Amino acid sequence: MVDFAGWQMPVNYGSQIQEHHTVRRDAGMFDISHMLALDLDGSDATSWLKKLLANDVTRLAASGVAGKALYSCMLGHEGGVIDDLIVYQLDSDHYRIVVNAGTADKDIAWMRRHIAHNTANVSLSPRRDLAMIAVQGPRAREKTWQALPEIEAAAAALAPFSAMQPGDIFVARTGYTGEDGFELAFPARQAATIWHALLGAGVAPCGLGARDTLRLEAGMALYGQDMDDSVSPLDAGLAWTVDLRNPARAFTGRSALEAHPPTRQVLGLVLLEDKGVLRAHMKVVTAAGTGEITSGGFSPTLEKSIALARLPLACTAGETVEVEVRGKHLAARTVKPPFVRGGKILV
16 A cells, blocks of 8 residues: 555555456456546536636537547646546536546646636536546456446446446546546445445456556556646647647637647657666657656566657657666667557557
8 A cells, every 4th residue: 555645545456467467358446536526517617618628628519429528638827737637528517527636636726716717607516525446448347237237227338438427326438547448436435335346246456556557558648757737738748638720719728839839749668678677757869869758667468668758759650769777778669659458469
């Protein structure tokens, strides 16, 4: 157990490697109650979010899918990433936003300043009464229905990256592992009962260690490592989350992004040597200049060390670069993330 943003969190329940493989091959679950759900209600909810977020929430209604989710960065005035988050549109005046644990208080304060500044007709309600469990893996859906048969009829047809709430359980077909599955939110008093029901259905408990190796293989960014409030999403490999198509949408941070084009890109690295582990902050030497690893570690699926690195724009996938590891220069190959998705090696 370790402290994680003020929460006591398990690094692993047994073998971290086995937990990783279980999610890729079967089904595992993570207690993600440290993350905070915020309910946003009011007639100005959509227009307010259009100004707050770099991605455009009007895409949710345009999709025609009820409960559709959107991944976005929330930026500061200088264009840095205050937090990355998921927003679900439950109806035109009601959204659920899920933010990171370590930034939750900062996020709430920033949002409330925006509400006051824009005199928006919205209310923001932190849902600290909720617990959350992520069930992930190719058998996650099957085993969730076995554990929670009361939600199957309503949620069986739920599309990827969308959510609904049958009864007390908020069911989102989202995750942070690169596998199919759900993120479930429900009253905290039900947490132990639901956890044990999933355990009884054969869903394996997994800790922070496996969550990190899974998200790294899936090429998913981690706040505080791959981006923060000093880094533009354009330099952090998150340009795809920034919607600039509508010139009239003046979201916070837009002018800073337009005034400062990207100077870096994010590529994956696969270590070509048998020995050595790629870690954050290691220097990367390329033909186009130097860069830096933001996240790195051992990939149980590839059985090699991999990393995400912020590199010069001139770099391309397929190049051989050198990483400074304990005073030595080790060869690595650049690749386009993700490394693994849906149980398949992609590099």
